[in-house]
Amino acid sequence: SLLILRLCCSPGTMIVLVDLLLMLIDLTFSILTAVIQTFLRPRLKCIDGELCLITGAGGALGRLFALEFAKEGARLVLWDCNATANERTAELVRELGVEAHAYTVDLSERRSIYQAADRVRAEVGDVSILVNNAGVVAGRRLLDCPDELLERTLLVNCHALFWMTKAFLPQMKAKNHGHIVTIASALGLFSTACDYCASKFGAVGFHESLTHELLAEDLDGIKTTLVCPYIVDTGMFAGCEIRKELKSLIPPLQPLYTVQQSMKAILAEQQMICIPRLMYIPFLSRALLPWEANVATYRFMGGDKCMLPFIKNVEMKSSNGNMKSS
Numbered sequence: 001s002l003l004i005l006r007l008c009c010s011p012g013t014m015i016v017l018v019d020l021l022l023m024l025i026d027l028t029f030s031i032l033t034a035v036i037q038t039f040l041r042p043r044l045k046c047i048d049g050e051l052c053l054i055t056g057a058g059g060a061l062g063r064l065f066a067l068e069f070a071k072e073g074a075r076l077v078l079w080d081c082n083a084t085a086n087e088r089t090a091e092l093v094r095e096l097g098v099e100a101h102a103y104t105v106d107l108s109e110r111r112s113i114y115q116a117a118d119r120v121r122a123e124v125g126d127v128s129i130l131v132n133n134a135g136v137v138a139g140r141r142l143l144d145c146p147d148e149l150l151e152r153t154l155l156v157n158c159h160a161l162f163w164m165t166k167a168f169l170p171q172m173k174a175k176n177h178g179h180i181v182t183i184a185s186a187l188g189l190f191s192t193a194c195d196y197c198a199s200k201f202g203a204v205g206f207h208e209s210l211t212h213e214l215l216a217e218d219l220d221g222i223k224t225t226l227v228c229p230y231i232v233d234t235g236m237f238a239g240c241e242i243r244k245e246l247k248s249l250i251p252p253l254q255p256l257y258t259v260q261q262s263m264k265a266i267l268a269e270q271q272m273i274c275i276p277r278l279m280y281i282p283f284l285s286r287a288l289l290p291w292e293a294n295v296a297t298y299r300f301m302g303g304d305k306c307m308l309p310f311i312k313n314v315e316m317k318s319s320n321g322n323m324k325s326s
């Protein structure tokens, strides 16, 4: 008992006990703050004059993000592999009287990312808000999916996040000011049968590790936000649906609503947002319930086979394409 007493009173143990106490205070404070913030309208930051880069800006959500950021007064750099769609987004932004610079970039090519990043820095300036929004899905069963398509999903949805961050974080670090937004998916928090899920789990993991790295370096001026939406009615997942009778309980999200909710989270410097909030339930149940219990609820809700009609759509489109080309 003398030994135990001596151990307890040693300076090392005292420091651990004090740290433990401080950690418990921090933990309680952060839980209380999160609960209170759920009911309060958060203070939104001003991004007037900030330089915001959006990837996939020619796509449905990317274009809406561009317009919302423009309304907030941010100057825009727009990246997409689809030059025409991207230029159209730039025109719409300019119609609002806001500066927009469109770049054609293939995010599946690391070199293309680094080259375009050098051009942006030289031609426009330092990016302070980065919205990693571009995403792709193969939409095939694993064994029917060409390797190149599977690889593309991982390159665009996951690898590109590393290269984008490596390209733009140094200037943010130099000023201890910036914001990196990851548009992931509810399917980055729990999965169903689809090539896309692994890439979005990767995106979620990337976001978390980046956030921890910034905190560990005390770079509290650089914020991160993870956005995890359920199906959004943009056409990307046309046909994907849960059990018909339950569809009206969790209808697909409207693109504008999704982007406006995401904007609120970004401007409030919120760490993460699931849209709708209901998506926190399968996220939690995946972590808390046994695997078989999750399988039973997925089966009941039609989450297990939700991708099948979508895959059929993709197959039909590609066979039509083949017929046309032949």
Ligand SMILES: NC(=O)C1=CN([C@@H]2O[C@H](COP(=O)(O)OP(=O)(O)OC[C@H]3O[C@@H](n4cnc5c(N)ncnc54)[C@H](OP(=O)(O)O)[C@@H]3O)[C@@H](O)[C@H]2O)C=CC1
Pocket (backbone or CB within 6 Å): 055, 056, 057, 058, 059, 060, 061, 062, 079, 080, 081, 082, 085, 105, 106, 107, 108, 133, 134, 135, 136, 156, 183, 184, 185, 186, 228, 229, 230, 231, 232, 233, 234, 235, 236, 237
């Ligand atoms: N729609 C949904 O149900 C949901 C979508 N999300 C995520 O939201 C984000 C936006 O989705 P959404 O707007 O619906 O999708 P879209 O397909 O409408 O937009 C994606 C954009 O990214 C572009 N893009 C694709 N590959 C590359 C590449 N290699 N380099 C550069 N640009 C590329 C696309 O060009 P192109 O059209 O030429 O391929 C397109 O313009 C994605 O990350 C998606 O995963 C998350 C949850 C649900």
Ligand SMILES: CC1=C(/C=C/C(C)=C/C=C/C(C)=C/C=O)C(C)(C)CCC1
Pocket (backbone or CB within 6 Å): 184, 185, 186, 187, 190, 191, 192, 229, 230, 231, 232, 237, 240, 241, 242, 282, 297, 298, 301, 302, 303, 304, 306
């Ligand atoms: C799997 C699963 C569900 C369905 C989820 C679906 C259909 C998600 C689709 C998301 C998409 C398309 C995201 C794109 O990024 C439920 C019914 C919530 C219950 C829990 C298990």
